[in-house]
Amino acid sequence: MYLELWWFLTVPIFFVIGWVASRWDRKKNRRRKQTKFKDLEKLVLFLTEENHSDAIKLLQGIIKDYERSLYLQKSLGILFRRCGFFDRALEIHAALLSMRKVDSVFLDSILIDLTKDYICAGLYDKALQALELIESEKYCRQTLELRLKINQRLKQWEQALKTLENLENHSGEEYENLRIHFFCELIENGIIKYKEKLKKMNSDHKRVKEILSDKNKIALDSGDFICNFCAAKFDYFFWKCHLCETWDSCEKLSYDKH
Numbered sequence: 106m107y108l109e110l111w112w113f114l115t116v117p118i119f120f121v122i123g124w125v126a127s128r129w130d131r132k133k134n135r136r137r138k139q140t141k142f143k144d145l146e147k148l149v150l151f152l153t154e155e156n157h158s159d160a161i162k163l164l165q166g167i168i169k170d171y172e173r174s175l176y177l178q179k180s181l182g183i184l185f186r187r188c189g190f191f192d193r194a195l196e197i198h199a200a201l202l203s204m205r206k207v208d209s210v211f212l213d214s215i216l217i218d219l220t221k222d223y224i225c226a227g228l229y230d231k232a233l234q235a236l237e238l239i240e241s242e243k244y245c246r247q248t249l250e251l252r253l254k255i256n257q258r259l260k261q262w263e264q265a266l267k268t269l270e271n272l273e274n275h276s277g278e279e280y281e282n283l284r285i286h287f288f289c290e291l292i293e294n295g296i297i298k299y300k301e302k303l304k305k306m307n308s309d310h311k312r313v314k315e316i317l318s319d320k321n322k323i324a325l326d327s328g329d330f331i332c333n334f335c336a337a338k339f340d341y342f343f344w345k346c347h348l349c350e351t352w353d354s355c356e357k358l359s360y361d362k363h
Contacts, residue, residue, distance in 0.1 A: 224251065
């Protein structure tokens with residue numbers, strides 16, 4: 106009887122211990138959630154301020170608690186690319202391609218990022234191979250735009266014209282300005298047959314007038330020039346910015362003598 110009564114008296118003690126432990130766990134979980142929320146707030150702030158280096162460090166810490174989050178890992182790869190760590194970006198995005206039970210649309214989005222990684226790293230053959238693997242119609246426009254970017258980087262102007270035509274057919278938009286520059290590039294490379302096509306466009310573009318008049322006044326202009334898109338400065342005139350690759354963004358800097 107004494108033993109049974111003793112055990113009966115321990116029940117409320119164990120109950121109290123369990124209640125205290127559960128309260129402690131709740132506090133710990135609450136603190137963890139608050140810490141994670143603060144980390145996410147900081148991450149948003151760093152990204153807003155374009156502080157990519159601190160955003161990368163913080164995101165790496167967050168991923169440790171969310172190892173299965175494919176979107177966080179994808180984001181980390183994008184940040185590495187923006188910071189110039191192309192090898193790290195390629196490593197992350199290539200690893201995501203090998204993940205199982207991932208839907209095809211997400212895989213295609215990874216291939217888009219992988220293509221961008223390859224382009225930034227100068228691996229254009231690999232970039233084209235990655236584009237060939239994309240199947241989703243959702244990324245058709247991005248695929249054509251990336252292919253056009255590669256064509257321009259490799260100065261494949263005739264191929265760029267074909268890609269541009271496909272892009273126009275898909276988007277329903279016209280890119281007359283790009284076509285003008287592609288024709289001019291081909292003419293300057295000695296392919297005269299595009300001169301007739303350029304005339305038919307009947308454009309008032311400065312470069313067209315320069316090409317058709319067989320003059321090179323603008324291109325030979327000296328001074329200080331700036332890209333009105335990315336603010337890169339050059340000591341010569343350009344039709345396409347060598348940094349951001351924007352056409353017709355060149356402006357001559359004029360200094361106030363006073």
